[in-house]
Structures are given as structure tokens and as C-alpha cells.
Amino acid sequence: MTMLTPEESPPAARVLLIDDDAAFLQAMTRSLARHGCDVQGVADPAQAMAVAPVWQPDYCLLDLNLEEPTSGMDLIEPLLAALPDLNIVVLTGYASLATAVAAIKRGARDYLAKPVDAQTVLLRFGLAEPASMEDGEAVPMSLKRLEWEHINRVLADHDGNVSAAARSLGLYRRTLQRKLDKKPVKQ
Numbered sequence: 001m002t003m004l005t006p007e008e009s010p011p012a013a014r015v016l017l018i019d020d021d022a023a024f025l026q027a028m029t030r031s032l033a034r035h036g037c038d039v040q041g042v043a044d045p046a047q048a049m050a051v052a053p054v055w056q057p058d059y060c061l062l063d064l065n066l067e068e069p070t071s072g073m074d075l076i077e078p079l080l081a082a083l084p085d086l087n088i089v090v091l092t093g094y095a096s097l098a099t100a101v102a103a104i105k106r107g108a109r110d111y112l113a114k115p116v117d118a119q120t121v122l123l124r125f126g127l128a129e130p131a132s133m134e135d136g137e138a139v140p141m142s143l144k145r146l147e148w149e150h151i152n153r154v155l156a157d158h159d160g161n162v163s164a165a166a167r168s169l170g171l172y173r174r175t176l177q178r179k180l181d182k183k184p185v186k187q
Contacts, residue, residue: 012038013127016057018048020066031118045070053082059125064092076106089124100143111143151179
């Protein structure tokens with residue numbers, strides 16, 4: 001077995017955690033740090049925009065419902081303008097398909113509903129492997145899988161009529177057809 005010296009070991013993933021819930025911020029910061037991440041937790045948008053360009057995080061866990069006047073949704077584009085390679089996962093206690101789609105369109109890589117644990121966050125960042133399903137616990141669906149399920153449900157509601165389903169989803173018929181032509185997404 002080969003041991004890595006500190007100079008050879010890969011650097012810890014830098015995670016910027018933005019949430020105005022102090023208890024959640026503290027708990028998730030500690031939990032991600034226990035999993036080997038270098039975590040910087042901030043409670044407000046101004047602080048996040050001051051820290052991000054200087055600290056240069058690799059990942060960002062961003063609460064959608066921050067206190068006014070700025071929502072988490074409004075932070076996605078400025079964060080990506082400052083750090084184009086930043087992997088942003090939006091987190092909310094009030095999940096909906098509309099906000100998930102809006103977050104992805106603005107540049108977020110994924111979307112999670114609270115409550116969430118560090119293992120799930122690390123999975124969405126691509127920093128962990130899925131646990132085995134031996135314990136019977138369900139793995140939350142990915143955003144792409146959720147979209148696939150929703151599209152197929154709407155299509156079934158319209159008896160397979162692609163044009164009617166596209167209108168209902170607010171998509172062009174051709175866009176919906178392209179999505180349907182792709183193979184189903186795994187969990």
C-alpha cells in the first residue's frame with residue numbers, strides 16, 4: 001500500500017455554502033468538512049459575492065430562499081460570471097419543478113430539496129459514489145430523471161399527443177420530441 005505525502009495528496013474540494021439558516025449552515029459546514037471538504041459558510045448574498053472571487057471555490061451549495069432583497073436564484077449568474085467553472089447546486093425547502101427549471105436555465109448544475117444530508121450533496125457534486133441499496137433507502141431522483149418522469153406523465157395525460165403535451169409543458173413540439181427521443185435517464 002502506497003501512502004501519499006501531504007504534497008502528493010489531492011487538494012480538498014472547496015465548497016462555498018450559502019444559507020441564511022444559521023443552524024443548517026453550521027451543521028452542513030461541519031458535516032462536509034468531516035467528509036474531507038474545505039468549507040466556507042456564509043449567511044448573506046453580499047458576503048458570498050465578497051468571498052467567492054477571492055477564495056475561488058470549486059462547488060457552491062446555494063439556498064434558494066435567502067432573506068430579501070436578494071434570492072439565491074439572483075446569485076447564480078453573478079457567481080458564474082465571477083467563477084465560470086463553479087459547480088452550483090441549489091437547495092430549497094420549497095421545491096417545485098418551475099424553480100428547478102429556472103435554476104438550471106440560469107446555470108445551476110443541480111437542485112435539491114431540504115432536508116438533505118452531506119452524502120447527497122457530495123453525490124450531486126460528483127464527489128462521492130452512490131451507496132448500495134441494501135438498506136432499502138431510496139436514492140433521490142436526479143433533476144434530469146425528474147424532468148423525464150414529468151414529461152412522460154404529461155404525455156400520458158394527453159394520450160400520447162406530443163403537440164398537446166408540448167403546449168401543456170410550454171415547450172416547442174420539436175424540443176419535446178428531441179427530449180423524448182433520448183433514452184430514459186437513470187436515477
